[in-house]
Structure formats: structure tokens, C-alpha cells
Amino acid sequence: MQWYLVGVAAALLTTFGFVPQIVKMVQTRTVKDISLLTLVQFSVGVTLWAAYGLHRADMVIVGANVVSLVIFIVAIVVYSWLKRRPKSDESSISRP
Amino acid sequence: MQWYLVGVAAALLTTFGFVPQIVKMVQTRTVKDISLLTLVQFSVGVTLWAAYGLHRADMVIVGANVVSLVIFIVAIVVYSWLKRRPKSDESSISRP
Numbered sequence: 087m088q089w090y091l092v093g094v095a096a097a098l099l100t101t102f103g104f105v106p107q108i109v110k111m112v113q114t115r116t117v118k119d120i121s122l123l124t125l126v127q128f129s130v131g132v133t134l135w136a137a138y139g140l141h142r143a144d145m146v147i148v149g150a151n152v153v154s155l156v157i158f159i160v161a162i163v164v165y166s167w168l169k170r171r172p173k174s175d176e177s178s179i180s181r182p
Numbered sequence: 183m184q185w186y187l188v189g190v191a192a193a194l195l196t197t198f199g200f201v202p203q204i205v206k207m208v209q210t211r212t213v214k215d216i217s218l219l220t221l222v223q224f225s226v227g228v229t230l231w232a233a234y235g236l237h238r239a240d241m242v243i244v245g246a247n248v249v250s251l252v253i254f255i256v257a258i259v260v261y262s263w264l265k266r267r268p269k270s271d272e273s274s275i276s277r278p
Contacts, residue, residue: 093234099227106219119215123202131195138189 101150101157104128108161117168125165129158197246197253200224204257213264221261225254 111117132154139147207213228250235243 089234089237092230092237096227096230096234099223099230103220103224103227106223107217110215110217110220114215116215119206119210119212121203121206124199124206127195127202128199131192131199134188134192134195138185138192141185141188 097146097150101154104154104157104161108157108164111161111164111168115168115171117165120165122162122165125158125162129155129162132158193242193246197250200250200253200257204253204260207257207260207264211264211267213261216261218258218261221254221258225251225258228254 107120111120132151136148136151136155139145139151203216207216228247232244232247232251235241235247
């Protein structure tokens with residue numbers, strides 16, 4: 087039971103590992119230092135994990151990685167939105 | 183065999199998922215937008231995964247997560263180093 091809880095804690099921490107980064111992106115509204123490649127690489131990785139889990143009929147692997155995928159898709163959407171934002175701000179500043 | 187390769191690709195992509203972010207940190211030398219909490223949360227998560235893998239005597243889980251842990255420790259070291267750097271640069275600028 088104790089080790090089961092260690093596994094659950096491990097899964098929760100890594101599955102939701104990118105949530106603080108999304109919160110920080112939304113708070114600071116800048117993504118200049120964020121690597122899009124890391125976001126895409128993780129997204130492809132967890133998609134393959136979910137497919138592998140389906141093949142193994144292991145719903146724990148499928149579930150954890152589908153949740154991760156949703157979080158990474160949210161991160162990429164937020165990243166893309168904020169990446170475009172500053173340019174429109176700059177252009178609005180340049181116009182009197 | 184095909185599915186084994188899907189599993190291997192999934193493991194490689196997620197285990198080394200943070201490498202492009204480390205490369206970007208080193209290249210841009212700024213970490214303003216990076217969430218330290220995400221780095222720490224992943225580090226604790228993969229440590230618990232490695233412990234869980236040891237308990238289950240599953241050396242694939244242990245190996246992948248120990249490699250991940252090393253990558254996250256490198257990321258935290260690079261983050262801390264770059265977080266401190268700009269201040270010393272500013273102080274050197276303020277002194278003639």
C-alpha cells in the first residue's frame with residue numbers, strides 16, 4: 087500500500103509537472119525563454135506512451151499520458167497565443 | 183517488435199524532453215520565463231518513479247527516471263546559475 091502511494095505520487099507529480107509553467111506563462115505573459123521544441127517533444131512522447139498503453143491494454147499508462155497530452159496541448163496553445171501577443175502590442179505602441 | 187519500438191521512442195522523447203529547454207537556456211542566457219517549480223516538481227516526481235521502479239525491480243523504470251533526474255538536476259543548476267548572473271552583470275555595469 088505504501089509503495090502504491092509512492093507510485094501514485096510519482097504519477098501525479100510528473101503528469102501535472104508542466105502546470106506551474108503554464109501558470110507562470112499566463113501570469114508573466116511572456117514566453118521568450120520557453121522552448122517550443124520541449125513542448126512538442128513531450129507532446130509526441132506522451133502520445134506514443136498513450137498508444138503503447140492502449141496496445142498493452144494498460145489503462146493507467148493511457149490515462150496518465152492522455153492527461154499529460156491535454157496539459158501539453160494547453161501549454162502549446164498558451165505559448166502560441168502569448169508569442170503572437172507582444173507583436174500586436176508593439177505595433178499598437180508605434181501607432182499614436 | 184513494432185510496438186516495442188513505439189515504447190522505446192516514447193521513453194526517449196519524454197526522458198530527454200527537457201534537453202531542448204536546457205539548450206535554449208544556455209543559448210539565450212535568460213530564464214525569466216522558466217518555472218523553477220516545474221523543474222523541482224518533475225525532479226521529485228522522477229525520483230519517486232525511480233524509487234517505485236527499484237521496489238518493483240523494474241530496471242527500465244529505474245534507468246529512464248534516473249536519466250531524467252540527471253537532466254532535471256542539470257536544468258536546475260543552469261537555471262540557478264543564469265538566475266544569479268544578470269544581477270552581477272548589472273552591478274558591474276553600475277560600477278565605472
